[in-house]
């Protein structure tokens with residue numbers, strides 16, 4: 597272990613269970629080596645909410661995840677990040693002001709909408725969702741949250757990832773002509789009143805740069821070169837490519853699929869590269885795991901052993917994540933609706 601790594605572990609030992617380090621699966625291996633718990637967005641949200649003993653929680657992930665941890669923990673618990681500049685470009689594609697404009701546009705045509713907001717969004721977006729009676733979702737439980745909304749006879753306004761919205765609707769058998777795209781850069785969202793009336797799901801025009809890198813052509817080429825392999829992509833992948841793959845799965849579903857794969861099989865995965873490489877190392881000799889195409893989340897990669905050590909040694913105030921109570925109260929409603937489903 598590096599000298600920096602040894603210093604991190606010495607501090608962890610000193611703090612014991614008063615300190616909790618959470619690591620998202622997309623983090624570098626050198627960071628995950630110091631995490632008490634690993635998980636995807638949903639698992640880490642649940643873990644943060646259940647950790648009453650931890651006085652300080654260090655979130656090795658991106659900004660919206662640390663915000664969710666702050667919203668779900670008690671006011672006495674301190675949430676920090678080694679690098680607060682680790683944001684999520686997709687989360688930033690929807691602001692609360694733009695969402696409110698979109699909501700007004702849809703509600704001006706029909707009065708039976710419910711917002712469903714992907715956890716990859718800012719706390720202010722989650723707060724508006726909570727205030728409007730909606731729920732958050734993750735890529736693991738988007739189908740369940742869609743069902744919850746549809747069972748109430750509601751239409752769904754889904755933000756901020758177009759592709760997760762389209763893939764979830766398709767998985768649930770909602771025809772393409774009942775899914776409309778709201779483009780916040782266009783007047784009226786780029787939708788006529790008739791298009792809004794015909795839609796059961798309206799998806800926001802946002803995307804994840806890591807997952808839109810996966811295309812139909814890559815899948816065709818990879819399949820031709822590896823005819824016996826199983827290709828699985830994350831549902832943030834554009835619909836046409838996701839449809840061509842053998843399966844879709846959230847981060848935790850991909851991990852389970854790899855772990856359950858028969859000995860000697862090959863899986864080709866379309867998601868963030870650090871996770872695929874880790875699975876390949878863990879399964880080496882049993883199952884072959886390859887990247888559909890190398891694709892790194894540059895924001896997840898901003899956290900490293902050096903900024904983690906600096907945080908643990910100095911606890912600077914500027915690395916603390918604090919969501920104001922007025923935002924947190926409404927955002928908690930949206931997160932809790934999801935956690936209770």
Ligand code: SF4
Pocket residue numbers: 658683684685686687716804805806807868893894895896
């Ligand atoms: S992988 Fe995509 S959605 Fe996840 S944090 Fe990075 S940019 Fe955001």
